[in-house]
Structures are given as C-alpha cells and as structure tokens.
Amino acid sequence: MRKSSLLKLVLVFLFLQQNIFAQELYMPRNIKEAYEKGTRSMDGLPGKKYWQNHGKYDMDITVNPTTKMVSGAETIVYENNSADTLRNMVIRFVNNIHKPSSPRGGSVSNDFLSNGLTITSLKINGEVYKEDARNWGTVGNVKMNKVILPHSKATLEIEWNYPLSKESGREGQIDETTFYVAYSYPRVSVFDDYNRWDRLPHTDRQEFYNDFNDYSYTVKAPKNYVVYGTGDLLNPDEVLQPEFAARLKKSYTTDEVVHIANEKEMSSGVVTQQKEWNSWKFQANNITDVCFGLSNHYVWDAGSVVVDAKTKRRASTQATYDIVKGTDFRNSVKNSNYALSWFSNNWPGVPYPYSKMTAFQGFADMEYPMMVNDSQVGDPNFAQFVQDHEIAHTYFPFYMGINETRYAFMDEGWATTFEYLIGIEERGKEAADKFYKEFRIDYYINDSSAEEDQPIISMSTQVSEAGYGNNSYGKASLSYLALKDLLGDEQFKKALHFYMETWNGKHPIPWDYFNCMNTSSGKNLNWFFNNWFFSNNYIDLMIEKVESVNSKNSIWVKNVGGFAIPFDVVVVYKDGSKEIFHQKPSIWQTNQKNTVITLKSDKKIKSIALDNGIFMDASPLNNIWNY
Numbered sequence: 001m002r003k004s005s006l007l008k009l010v011l012v013f014l015f016l017q018q019n020i021f022a023q024e025l026y027m028p029r030n031i032k033e034a035y036e037k038g039t040r041s042m043d044g045l046p047g048k049k050y051w052q053n054h055g056k057y058d059m060d061i062t063v064n065p066t067t068k069m070v071s072g073a074e075t076i077v078y079e080n081n082s083a084d085t086l087r088n089m090v091i092r093f094v095n096n097i098h099k100p101s102s103p104r105g106g107s108v109s110n111d112f113l114s115n116g117l118t119i120t121s122l123k124i125n126g127e128v129y130k131e132d133a134r135n136w137g138t139v140g141n142v143k144m145n146k147v148i149l150p151h152s153k154a155t156l157e158i159e160w161n162y163p164l165s166k167e168s169g170r171e172g173q174i175d176e177t178t179f180y181v182a183y184s185y186p187r188v189s190v191f192d193d194y195n196r197w198d199r200l201p202h203t204d205r206q207e208f209y210n211d212f213n214d215y216s217y218t219v220k221a222p223k224n225y226v227v228y229g230t231g232d233l234l235n236p237d238e239v240l241q242p243e244f245a246a247r248l249k250k251s252y253t254t255d256e257v258v259h260i261a262n263e264k265e266m267s268s269g270v271v272t273q274q275k276e277w278n279s280w281k282f283q284a285n286n287i288t289d290v291c292f293g294l295s296n297h298y299v300w301d302a303g304s305v306v307v308d309a310k311t312k313r314r315a316s317t318q319a320t321y322d323i324v325k326g327t328d329f330r331n332s333v334k335n336s337n338y339a340l341s342w343f344s345n346n347w348p349g350v351p352y353p354y355s356k357m358t359a360f361q362g363f364a365d366m367e368y369p370m371m372v373n374d375s376q377v378g379d380p381n382f383a384q385f386v387q388d389h390e391i392a393h394t395y396f397p398f399y400m401g402i403n404e405t406r407y408a409f410m411d412e413g414w415a416t417t418f419e420y421l422i423g424i425e426e427r428g429k430e431a432a433d434k435f436y437k438e439f440r441i442d443y444y445i446n447d448s449s450a451e452e453d454q455p456i457i458s459m460s461t462q463v464s465e466a467g468y469g470n471n472s473y474g475k476a477s478l479s480y481l482a483l484k485d486l487l488g489d490e491q492f493k494k495a496l497h498f499y500m501e502t503w504n505g506k507h508p509i510p511w512d513y514f515n516c517m518n519t520s521s522g523k524n525l526n527w528f529f530n531n532w533f534f535s536n537n538y539i540d541l542m543i544e545k546v547e548s549v550n551s552k553n554s555i556w557v558k559n560v561g562g563f564a565i566p567f568d569v570v571v572v573y574k575d576g577s578k579e580i581f582h583q584k585p586s587i588w589q590t591n592q593k594n595t596v597i598t599l600k601s602d603k604k605i606k607s608i609a610l611d612n613g614i615f616m617d618a619s620p621l622n623n624i625w626n627y
Helices: 003-018 029-037 094-098 242-251 263-268 327-345 380-392 394-399 409-427 429-445 465-472 474-487 489-503 510-521 526-533
Strands: 054-064 069-080 086-092 118-124 139-148 152-163 172-175 178-181 213-222 226-229 258-261 277-287 292-295 299-308 313-321 356-361 366-368 371-374 541-549 552-559 567-573 578-583 594-600 605-611 624-626
Touching (some): 054 178, 118 139, 139 152, 213 226, 213 292, 226 277, 242 258, 242 299, 263 299, 292 371, 313 327, 327 356, 327 380, 327 409, 366 380, 380 409, 409 429, 409 465, 409 474, 429 465, 429 474, 474 489, 489 510, 541 605, 552 605, 567 594, 578 594
Parallel strands (some): 054 213, 313 356, 356 371
Antiparallel strands (some): 054 069, 172 178, 178 292, 213 277, 226 292, 258 299, 299 313, 366 371, 541 552, 552 594, 567 578, 567 605, 605 624
16 A cells, blocks of 8 residues: 555544534535535545546647638547536637637727637537537537447547737737747536536636646647747657757756757747748646747747656756847746745645746746746846746646636635745745735735625635635635644645645545645644635734733733734833744634733733734734733
8 A cells, every 4th residue: 555545544534533523614505416426525535436537639730920820630539437428518718718709807909809719620429510619609519419428438520720819818929920829729628526517608817627638739830930838849859950959958957057049049040940830749648738839039948957856857947038028037947947946845845747847928927737928027036926926836726626717716825825935935034925915915905895805715706806816816825824824834734735645636626625634634624714715704903902910911802804813912021122922823713703812921011012924904003002
C-alpha cells in the first residue's frame, strides 16, 4: 500500500471517530443528491461511485495572419464514464463571446465583435449532422440521432473556422502580426455528477470549467512565425533552423536565461525553417485546456528550473515579447524560475506538475495551462506580482479541476493567497501586507453596499461585478489565511496537501474542500466554514469596555462584523514598553459575537488597541482604548 493511501485511511478513521458535527453546512439539493448517490463522500474523498468523463483530442489548426482567420479539424474520442445515457452532445465554444448576440457581463467596442464560429463539417460516430453553429452562443446543443450509452465512447469529427477579434481580451489580435489563440476549438462541455451538462454561458466575467483531457495538436503557421503553445513541442528540428533548435534544447537544462531569438534574428527570417508553412506539433495529457500564441517579431527567451527536489525534474521557462514595448518581460524567465521554485517548495509546496511555463506579452493578465498572457505595465514589481498570481493558478484551477464559473473563490482566492505569501518572500512582510491591503482588501471593506456582504458560497454567476470580485479574491483569500492562522502552518499545509492530493485531476466542489479540511485536520471546522462562507459577515471589531481589577485587565471585544478573524491585542504601558498578545480565530468558536480577553500585568497601562493586520477593519477608530 502506498504511504499516501495509508495516510488517507488513517485520516478517514480519525474523521469517523470524532466527526459528529455540531453544525451542518447548507447544501443545495443537487449537491445533497450527489452525496446520497455516493459520487462524493462526507469524509472529503471522492465517493465510491465517483466518475468523470474524458476526451482525447487530436487537432490540426491553421492561423492565417493575412485574413486573421483560425481554421481547424479535430477528432475527439469522448468517454462517457457516467451511468447516464447521453441523448444530447453539448459543445462549448468560448470565442462566441465575440458574437453580437452573446450575453456579456459588460459593454464592448465594435472591434471586440465578430461573426463567431462556423462549423463546416460535423460527424458523430461517422454520422453527418447538418449543423453550422451559426445560431449558437458560447454553448451549443446537438440532439443526437443515436444515444451514447453509459460507459461507452463516441467519436466526434469537427471542422470549423472563426475570426480572431481585432480587440484582444483573453485572446485575439495583439498586433498586426502577433496573436494569442485561446479557447480556439469546439470542445465537449463538462457532464458531471452534480449538475449534469454544464450549459452556463460564458459572459466574459466568470471563468471556466473543463474536463481533464489528452491533447495532440498541430499549429500550421507561415514561415518566420514562432508558435508558443501548451504542452511539449515535439518537433523543434522540423520548424526551427538548427542553431535555434539547439538553443532551445540547451535552455531545458540550465538556470540561466538563453536568448533563443533576438530582434535582429527574427526580422532577418533566419529563425524558422523557410518552408511556406511550418507545422508545430504539441502534446499535453491530463490537462484541462490548451492554447498557443504566435508572432513573427517577438523575441524569445528561455531557461529552466528544478521544480522537484527529489527527482531533480526541471520545467522549461519561456518568455516572448516585443523588445521595445515589452520591457517588463525582460525579467520574465527569471521571475518564472523564482515563482515555480518557490511555489513548488513553499506554498502550496507541491512540485510544479507540468513541463513548461511560457509568459506571453498580451493584454489579458490571464492564466492558461502552462502559459500566462500578461500585459505591459511599466512597473517591474507589479509585473512580477501579476505573473506570480497567474502562475499560482497552475494549482487552482489546473491541478484541481475547479468549476470557476460557479465557484470562482475556489481558485482566485487561493491564487490571491499564494500571491501574498510569495510577496512576503520577494518584498518583505511590511511591503506585502501594505500591497495586499491596498490592492485586495481596501475597496471591499470600505464599500458599504449590500453587494459586498453576500456569502462567499454564492454562485459566481449570481453576484455583480463588485460582489463577484471581492467574494472571489479578497474575502476568499482572507478565509484561507484565517484558517492557516487557526491551524498553524504545519497542520494547515498537511490539510491543504490532503485536499490537493485527493482531488488532483478531479472536479472538487466547495463541500469537498470543507470535508477534506475537517478530515485531514481531525477538527470540527464547520463552525468556521459556516462563519466565513455561508454568512453575510464582514470585518469589524470594537473594544466595548476594559475592566481593571487586581492587576487583571479584562478587555471586552465585540465582533460587530462577525467574521472569525485573528487579531493582536497591543498593550502599551506607561513606561513606554509594549506587549502583543495574538488571538487566533478559534477565540470566536464558542461565541462569534463577543469575547473577553484577560491579561495579567502589574505595570500601568497607557493604551490598548486591536490590530487586525491584513484583516482590515471597517471601523478602526473603535479598536483603541486609552486610559
């Protein structure tokens, strides 16, 4: 038996011994049904009947820089591992967000709009379907003539084309000869155990939910265009001139930055093979998506870094950018090396799971499997912060198959937490705290609109822009940091690793996270999860009164906002000395509204203050008591 499997059995045993919880967590009826049917388990593990579907994608994609058209042909072998008979094939094409008729979370310019997807051929199990997709939004439906039985496979063959939008968002035209090509192929939408077909439209605000699939894909591009894609480049010698292929291979084994192709070399047309078109072949397995970018003038840097100290496995780190307009990206390879090493060895402390990470200069500040598409900001510190955040998403949602569309806090909150923790290492705690408060918390805590205090568990599709942003990023991150304080670093990391190992390559939902943390910590944390995720709480403490009797000082603290946060009691004595008494979130477990803290001291007190640190207080003036 593997050590990890034995550990899971021990944790489950402990869970069963002591997990008669005082509180139950609210569950929607469809989530309850999944637990009742045994696809999910209250111990945090996937249920005995857990399943998920899988696709094997083989794609040939062509990008025409002249017409700005993407065209492709794909074969998908789709495995229905469920006990359901599938009568419809639900196909997702995110790029239809550019169609004028598609619902969007905000206004767009005419340059953002396009005609969207056209399907020129569609076959399912060899049968031809007359479907051109012209009436589809970001999700389309094909009523199948023959059903797909449980535990069987179907083969889809699709030929398609669509235009690259002139205005680049998460994908599209970066400049006249540079393109970021993401969400570029029709894909089978997720069919899962708690919601069946995922038919929620993409609105350009909420993000994505994809199955783990295997991908082999070829990108056909004109000579002098370099293609950077998710997965391993299988044929560098077929698409690059020998000198440049050699530089790329060298970069796989060194920490140093290798300048694979500079501006002069790119403009001279000596980098790629000089065939009219080159076919760049990539492969990536057990991954939620693939994308690529291409340019005929971006420079190309690369290096690598050890991401697994035990096996000495390295990951390739690459960057491509405009040498004049992309000054932030000159340090991208070094920043990636640092981030991949730090995330692998510190927080979350799980070795980077992929073979490559590429930073591409675009406009999105957005994560993709093995790639980030970041904008030029002109500030090297902020550029590193953005790159850190997007790389952190490797773990959530890519290592964990998060449903970002419904539960964005399950990935954005973690990326925000890891961005803060690596920031402490990069810039020091004082600077990291200051930045975290200003960039992530200040707007939330100082906006009194009712939208700010919606429960974090609220579906991401059901809260507006401000509520969505704060639930997904700041509030969720604070909940994870509060739990880290409550459990302590060692136990928190063990619990986090249990959750990540248990649900790596699968589709966890919030209740799986809650149950995993309960099981792995051996604690009843439902009071904490109810407090942080299912309430309308916010952050606001106050000192109601202080009583001094016989050298004992009793401090009556009221939790006006309700969140179970950690805080410090800062005591300044009349002789100028100071003591700090840290209070963990567990102080609120019994009574989440009031607590009394008693301190014993023979010294005369000048003042007492509550310091919440990064847990910014909505009314800080009543956190001070002067004698």
